[in-house]
Amino acid sequence: MPELPEVETIRRGLNKFIVQKRLTGTDILCDKSFIGEPTTGIITGLRRFGKALIIDLDNENSLMIHLRMTGQLIYDGEERYAAGHPSDNFTADLPNRQTRVVLHLSHGTLYFNDQRKFGFIKIVPTKEVEHDSFIRKLAKEPWDMTPVELYNKLQKHPKSCIKATLLDQTIICGLGNIYADEALFAAKIHPERKSGTLTEAETGALLKAACDVMTKSIESGGSTMRTYVKADGTKGDYLELFAQVFHREGQPCPRCGHEIIKTRVAGRGTHICERCQVK
Numbered sequence: 156m157p158e159l160p161e162v163e164t165i166r167r168g169l170n171k172f173i174v175q176k177r178l179t180g181t182d183i184l185c186d187k188s189f190i191g192e193p194t195t196g197i198i199t200g201l202r203r204f205g206k207a208l209i210i211d212l213d214n215e216n217s218l219m220i221h222l223r224m225t226g227q228l229i230y231d232g233e234e235r236y237a238a239g240h241p242s243d244n245f246t247a248d249l250p251n252r253q254t255r256v257v258l259h260l261s262h263g264t265l266y267f268n269d270q271r272k273f274g275f276i277k278i279v280p281t282k283e284v285e286h287d288s289f290i291r292k293l294a295k296e297p298w299d300m301t302p303v304e305l306y307n308k309l310q311k312h313p314k315s316c317i318k319a320t321l322l323d324q325t326i327i328c329g330l331g332n333i334y335a336d337e338a339l340f341a342a343k344i345h346p347e348r349k350s351g352t353l354t355e356a357e358t359g360a361l362l363k364a365a366c367d368v369m370t371k372s373i374e375s376g377g378s379t380m381r382t383y384v385k386a387d388g389t390k391g392d393y394l395e396l397f398a399q400v401f402h403r404e405g406q407p408c409p410r411c412g413h414e415i416i417k418t419r420v421a422g423r424g425t426h427i428c429e430r431c432q433v434k
Contacts, residue, residue: 159206159296159329160372165228165238166203168387172230174198177261178212188255188269191278198260202284205293205328209284217284218258219277220267226274227253232263237388244268245388293328297366300327302359309358313351319421320350321365330365333394333401334372336426338365340400345432346420371397400426 181193196212203209208228210218220228227239229249237245242253249266250257256267256276267276279287295304308326309317320326321335330338339346341364344357353361375392394402399409404417404426413430 158331158333159203160334160369162203162206162208162222163373164376166201166208168236168238169228169230170201172232172236172263173210173260173265174200176263178258179261180259182250182257182259183255184250184257185255185269185272187272188267188274189276194278204285204290205296205324207290211281215281217279217281219275219279219284219287219289221274221289223269223271223273223275225270227266227268229266229268230263231266232260235388239268240270242270292325294324294326296329297327297362297369300362302355302362305362306353306355306358309350309353313349315350316347316421317344317350317353317361318346318423318425322421322423327365329369332423332425333398334365334368336401337368337397337399340426340428340432341368343431345434346425346427347434368397400428402426 175197177197178195180195183189183193194212194214194216196214196216198210199213200211201208202211206221208220210220222228222239225240227237227242227244229244230236231249235245244251244253253268253270254266255269255272258265258267267274284290305327309320312320312326318335318339321330321338322332336346338361342357342361344353344361375396400415403415406415407413408415408428408431411428411430413428415426415428418425418427
């Protein structure tokens, strides 16, 4: 599943290809993948709330898109550009058996492909986007949160391990598995620490680390996980350039030289340096 930096990279990439083009029609090939009545209008901009991509139209409606596990957005026009779960669909003739929705534009076509049918496109009145049930439950993103705000939230979940707390989008929005591991490592905090035991100083360091690793990822084009490809069809290079622990089990810690291990915390594969991150 693309994480926040990946979706932000998608937003920036597709922005230059589809903004100011007119959505002229919609073919719904899977009822489960499209919610609401199809609409038409000029695309005025792209926004993002957490991992949800919003395409705004000039008719006071918006398209909310969530790629979930295997969703793809493939623009086919003057050139072909793709984002989401990489597969042969990026170069195949479209639509195909994995195409769920076809958005016809004044110049080109935007295909929504989704092998597992977990993703969706939803028509929402533009003024209601921030009040949609999916969006409304999202907490602030790391860049918009102060250390005091995060500290107070941690105190409301004192017995939860800090990694589980970071993955809870109602507490802090946007941190998925990769960036939770990286932020905890950077802040020297063990992922199994109880949230209520973190000091205000540790919380501040953790929030800063979260902002830093996600900003670096966006600047590099996102991670190179097998389920993510940038808007131009190329992969991001975050894991190669910046990741310190994620997918580096068995390698020496870049800070102390101790072996990085992979364990399981909060039901997720978790990468840590046991010397730098003490319980």
